[in-house]
Amino acid sequence: MNYRLITIEGNIGAGKTTLSTLLAKQLDARLVLEEFSDNPFLPKFYADPDRYGFPLELFFMAERFKQLNALLEPDMFHQVTVSDYLFIKCLLFAKVTLAEQEYQLYKRLFDIIHQQLIYPDILIYLQAPVAKLQSNIHKRNRSYEQQIPDEYLNSIQQSYLSYIQQRSGITLMVDASNANFLEDPRHLQVILEALEKDYTQGIHRLSLP
Known part of the structure; x- marks a missing residue:
């Protein structure tokens, strides 16, 4: 195994x-x-995103x-x-969630600490249409997620894709x-067979049968 730190990423409900x-x-x-379930602001955010986005x-x-x-x-x-998230997702979600002034303050804090972390050897991004995401969200039946609008999921998706297009490393x-x-x-x-291969830097696409 050439990859010591493998990160899986994707939108809410991607798997x-x-x-x-x-x-x-x-x-x-x-x-x-x-450990998203430990966040006491999560149910409150879905009910009132403007008020609870920053905390x-x-x-x-x-x-x-x-x-x-x-x-x-x-x-x-x-x-x-194996990790199921990138630290950069902090910024990707915050960009969608927060007002501009809150985002700029948040980004200042992010910039101070993110350089202390190690980054994955390979990123696996699960790209699924919003209809599939909503189906998965419905199946796992977390009450506070059931009213997530398509527009929010689309915004998160675009935020991820924009980041991936410009990131260095293997995706x-x-x-x-x-x-x-x-x-x-x-x-x-x-996925297991893909992890046995060597890749150049950049994006490499996989299809499932």
């Missing part, structure tokens, strides 16, 4: 946590999952930094780490329109 968990099991890897994003940034900063410590039991762009990593083992196998 990041499912794929990360399955990959970590297959690769005997350390697993880092975003929501600030809480997320602090928790993400704490988790990813721990990766600087060596793990004697695992050679590979595997996976068409996750029909992804079902839990029930179709072929889909996980495509």
